[in-house]
Amino acid sequence: xxxxxxxxxxxxxxxxxxxxxxxxxxxxxxxxxxxxxxxxxxxxxxxxxxxxxxxxxxxxxxxxxxxxxxxxxxxxxxxxxxxxxxxxxxxxxxxxxxxxxxxxxxxxxxxxxxxxxxxxxxxxxxxxxxxxxxxxxxxxxxxxxxxxxxxxxxxxxxxxxxxxxxxxxxxxxxxxxxxxxxxxxxxxxxxxxxxxxxxxxxxxxxxxxxxxxxxxxxx
Amino acid sequence: xxxxxxxxxxxxxxxxxxxxxxxxxxxxxxxxxxxxxxxxxxxxxxxxxxxxxxxxxxxxxxxxxxxxxxxxxxxxxxxxxxxxxxxxxxxxxxxxxxxxxxxxxxxxxxxxxxxxxxxxxxxxxxxxxxxxxxxxxxxxxxxxxxxxxxxxxxxxxxxxxxxxxxxxxxxxxxxxxxxxxxxxxxxxxxxxxxxxxxxxxxxxxxxxxxxxxxxxxxx
DNA sequence: CGGGAAGTTGCACACCGTGCAACAAAGGCG
DNA sequence: CGCCTTTGTTGCACGGTGTGCAACTTCCCG
Numbered sequence: 001x002x003x004x005x006x007x008x009x010x011x012x013x014x015x016x017x018x019x020x021x022x023x024x025x026x027x028x029x030x031x032x033x034x035x036x037x038x039x040x041x042x043x044x045x046x047x048x049x050x051x052x053x054x055x056x057x058x059x060x061x062x063x064x065x066x067x068x069x070x071x072x073x074x075x076x077x078x079x080x081x082x083x084x085x086x087x088x089x090x091x092x093x094x095x096x097x098x099x100x101x102x103x104x105x106x107x108x109x110x111x112x113x114x115x116x117x118x119x120x121x122x123x124x125x126x127x128x129x130x131x132x133x134x135x136x137x138x139x140x141x142x143x144x145x146x147x148x149x150x151x152x153x154x155x156x157x158x159x160x161x162x163x164x165x166x167x168x169x170x171x172x173x174x175x176x177x178x179x180x181x182x183x184x185x186x187x188x189x190x191x192x193x194x195x196x197x198x199x200x201x202x203x204x205x206x207x208x209x210x211x212x213x214x215x216x217x218x219x
Numbered sequence: 220x221x222x223x224x225x226x227x228x229x230x231x232x233x234x235x236x237x238x239x240x241x242x243x244x245x246x247x248x249x250x251x252x253x254x255x256x257x258x259x260x261x262x263x264x265x266x267x268x269x270x271x272x273x274x275x276x277x278x279x280x281x282x283x284x285x286x287x288x289x290x291x292x293x294x295x296x297x298x299x300x301x302x303x304x305x306x307x308x309x310x311x312x313x314x315x316x317x318x319x320x321x322x323x324x325x326x327x328x329x330x331x332x333x334x335x336x337x338x339x340x341x342x343x344x345x346x347x348x349x350x351x352x353x354x355x356x357x358x359x360x361x362x363x364x365x366x367x368x369x370x371x372x373x374x375x376x377x378x379x380x381x382x383x384x385x386x387x388x389x390x391x392x393x394x395x396x397x398x399x400x401x402x403x404x405x406x407x408x409x410x411x412x413x414x415x416x417x418x419x420x421x422x423x424x425x426x427x428x429x430x431x432x433x434x435x436x437x438x
Numbered sequence: 439c440g441g442g443a444a445g446t447t448g449c450a451c452a453c454c455g456t457g458c459a460a461c462a463a464a465g466g467c468g
Numbered sequence: 469c470g471c472c473t474t475t476g477t478t479g480c481a482c483g484g485t486g487t488g489c490a491a492c493t494t495c496c497c498g
């Protein structure tokens with residue numbers, strides 16, 4: 001199981017406090033959004049539950065919705081990190097598919113689905129999520145540029161990355177919509193969808209690819 | 220030249236006033252954003268310049284940034300409309316490419332580039348723009364569903380549309396970045412970029428496609 | 439004309455986002 | 469350890485945002 005907290009760097013008191021506070025705020029925001037709905041939360045509530053002042057909240061996040069995108073950010077950050085560890089001589093698409101597949105094994109995946117569903121009913125949260133994907137796009141373009149060198153044009157790179165992320169997003173959307181209840185193997189189901197959408201992308205969308213959800217339930 | 224105002228439907232006084240007011244607000248917002256920067260505008264300023272009350276502004280738009288996405292909305296709406304007029308038996312990708320190509324001939328295209336550049340320096344505006352593309356995505360998925368019937372899965376459709384829009388977005392970004400000054404043929408340059416990115420998409424990003432900017436200057 | 443439907447406006451109110459200055463905690467150093 | 473610097477937290481104030489509501493105006497239609 002991939003963990004988001006296994007960077008074994010010795011943090012000073014200062015750094016650690018900041019990480020903890022950030023975590024506390026993000027958790028408080030998510031809990032509140034779950035209980036009263038993402039549209040009804042206020043910064044005061046989040047700050048109160050996280051045990052910090054309203055002012056401190058704004059030292060960490062620009063808005064209540066931003067505190068809810070932490071999970072999305074770490075997911076995408078993790079995917080980028082995993083991508084960086086792929087062998088350079090592997091075909092590009094294989095690296096990409098494997099990066100996201102690995103990443104779907106991260107902890108707390110079902111909460112991501114919940115977040116996706118929340119965004120369906122709240123414009124501001126949706127915007128924050130879209131922005132998170134956009135930020136990731138920029139970072140990934142940079143990483144790809146380092147891998148591919150100057151051979152690839154800006155247009156090629158940003159179109160490619162945009163498409164890859166669009167496919168992943170579509171996979172997550174479809175997964176979130178079709179698995180409202182988190183099952184044991186929801187990770188597998190997401191993985192299958194990501195594989196399917198990225199395969200369609202590689203084939204230029206000539207044909208739809210069926211989703212292989214693994215062995216039927218009960219076998 | 221495509222126009223956004225040639226729907227020859229006889230509007231009543233009520234409808235016409237609303238259209239005019241909406242237009243006035245959008246123009247006021249854009250003018251202000253140009254002069255003082257998109258981050259420095261207030262709703263009061265926009266409302267004042269448009270000749271309506273602050274309260275009325277919020278009857279039309281949810282935020283100052285939303286008033287700036289009208290151009291993006293009409294661009295995408297127009298593309299969808301054009302797409303609807305393509306022959307049903309034409310290959311899908313050809314229809315898509317032609318739809319956007321036609322749409323680049325719309326009026327006031329250079330202002331779109333300006334808007335893209337504004338979004339680079341203003342997170343809220345960027346979010347509003349991303350949201351506009353997202354809304355269009357939903358509408359286009361619906362239109363495609365009607366064209367393709369039940370044969371296509373949800374995942375196929377949303378991945379495809381997401382990719383097409385990502386490519387278009389990448390083309391506009393590249394175009395906006397590379398043509399800070401609006402030239403006579405900036406429409407041609409955008410068209411070439413859209414064609415290139417969508418061609419790469421059709422070929423599964425196997426190879427970068429060069430941008431054909433037309434005959435070199437001076438010929 | 440007259441009355442109902444639709445739209446605009448001012449007002450009040452809660453909430454947002456930020457500069458600022460006072461305060462507290464952490465880290466470095468002799 | 470004591471002192472000082474650096475970094476982070478907090479309260480406060482202030483202007484801006486977004487919305488429910490009720491009064492008012494404009495439009496439409498019989």
